[in-house]
Amino acid sequence: MNPLHHPTPMRPAPQSTQHARPPLCRRLLTGLAALTLGAGTLLGLSGCASQDIQQYAAEKPVLDLAEYFNGKVIAHGVFQDRSGQVVRRFVVDMQGTWNGNQGVLDEHFTYADGSKDRRVWRLTKHADGRYSGTADDVVGPASGQAVGNAFYWTYTLRLPVGGKTYDVRFDDWMYLVDERVMLNRATMSKFGVRLGEVTLSFQKVGP
Numbered sequence: 001m002n003p004l005h006h007p008t009p010m011r012p013a014p015q016s017t018q019h020a021r022p023p024l025c026r027r028l029l030t031g032l033a034a035l036t037l038g039a040g041t042l043l044g045l046s047g048c049a050s051q052d053i054q055q056y057a058a059e060k061p062v063l064d065l066a067e068y069f070n071g072k073v074i075a076h077g078v079f080q081d082r083s084g085q086v087v088r089r090f091v092v093d094m095q096g097t098w099n100g101n102q103g104v105l106d107e108h109f110t111y112a113d114g115s116k117d118r119r120v121w122r123l124t125k126h127a128d129g130r131y132s133g134t135a136d137d138v139v140g141p142a143s144g145q146a147v148g149n150a151f152y153w154t155y156t157l158r159l160p161v162g163g164k165t166y167d168v169r170f171d172d173w174m175y176l177v178d179e180r181v182m183l184n185r186a187t188m189s190k191f192g193v194r195l196g197e198v199t200l201s202f203q204k205v206g207p
Helices: 024-033
Strands: 071-081 086-099 102-111 116-125 130-134 138-147 150-161 164-176 181-190 193-206
Touching: 130 150
Parallel strands: none
Antiparallel strands: 071 086, 071 193, 086 102, 102 116, 116 130, 130 138, 138 150, 150 164, 164 181, 181 193
């Protein structure tokens, strides 16, 4: 059942021309358009993943997140709403550092309107290409796995909208094209409803 709709017929409510409260989905979209979108932005398809990560096992080059996000990486991205319209453009300047299996990814965002934001991921590399991570605005641990040239990463972001907070699910698929270029598609959902997508192009530029 879609929690955004009442299950029984109701009489139309009187229309007011003053201070109409936008529906939850629209308010979430407005908040998402102002959201820090990271490299799932490291480092987020909707609901549950429709792909099988194991299908990429033979693909090259092999993606090692600890190796790729070690040093300076630049990303260019767009946020599209449910209709596909681009509602925000941004650039992310990232610096990754690793000490053994522990990493920090410091992301600085600059949006087309001149606003700026920041997110710091604290990452852990596990066996079998698995990773976990935390950030201040992420609910619980994020988790993912790299297989072949692909990486699937999912987490829940706590999004402030209009004085309240909403937990929005992010599902990320990342694909290493060559040693320096990686593409990322992130889908956001709430209550199983797809809210929008983020597309990112990563470029590894130095140590």
